[in-house]
Amino acid sequence: MPHQLDTAWQPSEVQRERDEWRRRRTLRSAAIAAVSTLLLVGALAVAVVSSPGWERVRETYFDWDKAVSSFPAVVDGLWLNIRVMLVCWVLILLLSLTIAIVRTLRGPVAFPLRLLGTAYVDVFRGLPLLLVIFLLGFGGPALSLRGVPTSPLFWGGAALVLSYSAYVAEVFRAGIESVHPSQRLAGRSLGLSYGQTLRHVVMPQAWRRVIPPLMNDLVSLQKDSGLIAVLGVYDAIRRAQIETSLDFNYTPYVVAGFLFCCLTIPMARLTDRYARKRGYHGAGGHL
Amino acid sequence: MNEPVGDTATELLRLQGVRKSFGDNVVLREVDLTVEPGQCVVLIGASGSGKSTLLRCVNLLEVVDDGVITFDGRDITDPRVDGDEVRARMGMVFQAYNLFPHLDVIGNVTLALRLVHGVGAEEARTRGLAMLDRVGLAEKAGARPDDLSGGQQQRVAIARALVANPRLMLLDEVTSALDPELVGEVLDLLTELKGEGVTMLLNTHEMGFARDVADQVCFLHDGRIHEQGPPARVLGDPQEERTRAFLSRIRA
Numbered sequence: 391m392p393h394q395l396d397t398a399w400q401p402s403e404v405q406r407e408r409d410e411w412r413r414r415r416t417l418r419s420a421a422i423a424a425v426s427t428l429l430l431v432g433a434l435a436v437a438v439v440s441s442p443g444w445e446r447v448r449e450t451y452f453d454w455d456k457a458v459s460s461f462p463a464v465v466d467g468l469w470l471n472i473r474v475m476l477v478c479w480v481l482i483l484l485l486s487l488t489i490a491i492v493r494t495l496r497g498p499v500a501f502p503l504r505l506l507g508t509a510y511v512d513v514f515r516g517l518p519l520l521l522v523i524f525l526l527g528f529g530g531p532a533l534s535l536r537g538v539p540t541s542p543l544f545w546g547g548a549a550l551v552l553s554y555s556a557y558v559a560e561v562f563r564a565g566i567e568s569v570h571p572s573q574r575l576a577g578r579s580l581g582l583s584y585g586q587t588l589r590h591v592v593m594p595q596a597w598r599r600v601i602p603p604l605m606n607d608l609v610s611l612q613k614d615s616g617l618i619a620v621l622g623v624y625d626a627i628r629r630a631q632i633e634t635s636l637d638f639n640y641t642p643y644v645v646a647g648f649l650f651c652c653l654t655i656p657m658a659r660l661t662d663r664y665a666r667k668r669g670y671h672g673a674g675g676h677l
Numbered sequence: 678m679n680e681p682v683g684d685t686a687t688e689l690l691r692l693q694g695v696r697k698s699f700g701d702n703v704v705l706r707e708v709d710l711t712v713e714p715g716q717c718v719v720l721i722g723a724s725g726s727g728k729s730t731l732l733r734c735v736n737l738l739e740v741v742d743d744g745v746i747t748f749d750g751r752d753i754t755d756p757r758v759d760g761d762e763v764r765a766r767m768g769m770v771f772q773a774y775n776l777f778p779h780l781d782v783i784g785n786v787t788l789a790l791r792l793v794h795g796v797g798a799e800e801a802r803t804r805g806l807a808m809l810d811r812v813g814l815a816e817k818a819g820a821r822p823d824d825l826s827g828g829q830q831q832r833v834a835i836a837r838a839l840v841a842n843p844r845l846m847l848l849d850e851v852t853s854a855l856d857p858e859l860v861g862e863v864l865d866l867l868t869e870l871k872g873e874g875v876t877m878l879l880n881t882h883e884m885g886f887a888r889d890v891a892d893q894v895c896f897l898h899d900g901r902i903h904e905q906g907p908p909a910r911v912l913g914d915p916q917e918e919r920t921r922a923f924l925s926r927i928r929a
Contacts, residue, residue: 399703402694405743408756415756 453641460633460642467629468649474543474615474625478550479608485555490562491588507559514556520617523549527621546618554611561603565596605661609654616650626650688747689714689845689876690735695744696900697730704730706900708744712845712878712893717871719887719908720880722897723923728880729772731897732847735878736769749844765793768838772850774830776822776837782809783818786837794841808840809833812866828859832866839875846870848879882927888912896920 401409438444492500493507514522526549531540538544569592577587619628626649630642690712697705704727712718720728733739735746737753737760746754753763776785787805790796796804809815812832822830831851838846848867852860864886871877871890881887887894888908895905896917904917915921 399696399743402743404745408754412756 450638451640451644453639456633456637456639456641457645460630460645463629463633464626464642464645464649467624467626468646468653470543470623470625471612471615471650472653474547474550474618475608475612478547478554478615479611481551482554482558482611485551486558487562489555489559490566493559493563494566511556511559514553515560517553519549519553519614520620522553523617523620525549526552527618542618542621543623546621546623550611550615550618554607554614558604558607561600561607562596565600566592568599569595601664602661605657609657612654612657613650616646687713689716689749690878691745691747692731692735693745693747695731695734695746696742697727697734697739698742703900705734705741708897708900708902710895710902710905712876714844714876715874716892717877717879717890718893718895719891720878720895720897721882721884721887721923722880722903723926726897727900728897729849732769732849732878732880735845736767736847737763738769761793765789765841766843767845767847768841768843769847770831770834770838770849770851772853774822774827774834774854776830776834778822780822781818782814782820782822782825782833785822785833786840789837789841805836805840808836811839812836813862826859827855828862831855831859831863835863835866835870839870844876846875846877846879848877848881850880850882852881852883884912884924884927896923898923 441447489507489510492503493511495504523546526545527542530538530545530548531542534540566588573591573595574587577591578584582590616625616627619625619631622628626646627643630646633642634640688711690710692708692710695705695708695710696703704725708727708731710718710731720731722728730739734741735748741754744754745752748763749766751758753760777788780788783802783805786808787796787798787801790801790804791798806815806818809818812835814829814832814836817825817829817833822833825833831854835848835851851867852863855863860883864883867877867879867886868890891908893905894908894911895902896911896915896919897903898919904911904915904920910916911920912924915924
């Protein structure tokens with residue numbers, strides 16, 4: 391390590407021997423990990439391939455030609471999933487943050503708001519998502535509200551937003567409440583208002599802590615955006631279903647599953663890295 | 678490769694050429710230090726002179742970049758050494774107490790006895806209560822750390838570190854976070870422990886305490902022990918210019 395004051399320092403013999411030992415141990419651990427991983431994956435692969443029904447499964451689920459021919463349709467459907475997911479995610483963040491802030495308000499004046507927030511979270515966390523999609527997807531258009539679209543896409547998206555906001559609001563609330571009260575005191579003592587303290591002191595700290603669970607919910611939403619297929623929306627799963635029904639070859643489902651994974655796995659890695667970069671800098675690294 | 682330790686068997690702790698840097702910042706350049714059993718060795722020095730880092734290196738909370746630390750006749754900086762086993766034979770007390778807020782006082786004191794030293798719940802409780810009695814907090818056994826004053830919390834932390842009879846106590850600025858009127862109760866406890874023969878390596882800004890209790894005072898500067906000796910000499914008649922400058926600064 392170059393350092394102007396310290397160019398004279400060279401590791402002692404003892405230290406060089408320690409470094410060498412640590413390096414060898416790291417290499418050995420890596421080798422053990424690689425070999426054991428290969429063995430495990432290999433054993434699983436052999437178990438699957440040598441099963442009696444493997445030939446049939448391979449034909450109906452892993453047909454390369456079918457995969458290629460159904461790919462464009464499934465990708466086209468996936469594009470709809472992505473758009474639904476992005477739009478819904480923005481709305482979910484806004485709605486859930488509002489609910490979380492309402493639920494953390496103090497004082498008797500805010501009681502009706504808190505009650506409303508609590509009731510909302512209780513109801514929508516209690517209802518199965520599929521049920522909400524059915525109820526809103528078929529009931530919503532039947533209301534024939536003036537100026538409100540009747541498309542299943544709109545009402546399916548609304549169901550996703552309402553259901554997910556209840557979960558995400560609880561994530562936000564946990565984050566807000568995990569910030570130590572002394573931080574709020576310090577903010578208010580400077581003359582910052584309740585809202586300013588929340589915005590400039592509490593939320594920045596809460597935000598950092600809730601990013602991993604938020605990303606968890608985002609990944610979950612990516613998959614659950616496929617549930618609106620039950621309303622007849624032509625998303626990736628619906629398109630795969632149509633392709634499958636042509637010849638009862640299930641490969642398009644595998645294609646859709648593969649594509650969903652391609653969406654979510656990079657997102658998960660990105661989240662890990664982001665959380666690590668901005669994460670806690672508490673205990674010493676080696677402990 | 679390791680230094681022979683046969684002729685230094687009386688020492689409990691010996692640091693030779695210890696070096697520790699964080700990135701480009703070299704905190705400990707080359708530290709040599711010995712602690713005899715029953716001794717109280719006090720580190721003094723400016724903020725950022727590496728006093729805390731030195732204690733953390735001895736407790737293996739930091740990995741040294743170079744040098745050898747021998748504890749109880751064994752090189753504990755060797756990467757083959759089990760750090761947990763070494764730390765189990767030392768007690769460490771932190772500036773900010775670092776009590777576990779989710780456990781009550783007796784829970785804090787008996788945690789390591791039960792999990793590390795294999796003491797049964799019943800006996801751990803007896804020993805924990807005896808230790809709390811020793812630091813004058815027997816009636817607080819069921820309290821939560823948050824309900825105690827700073828001085829009481831720090832005495833619980835000392836009891837937690839001391840309950841398993843460590844060979845060496847490491848005390849890192851244990852009175853710096855306390856109100857002036859609470860400093861006394863903690864320093865009195867340390868003075869009593871010294872009288873009972875507990876070996877201590879500590880850093881502090883309490884020069885009166887260092888003068889009264891320390892066997893050795895070490896002035897840390899520029900990553901080295903700049904001057905060391907009995908407190909009467911280092912504090913009363915420092916030989917080094919840097920030591921004089923430091924002492925006049927903190928007395929001003």
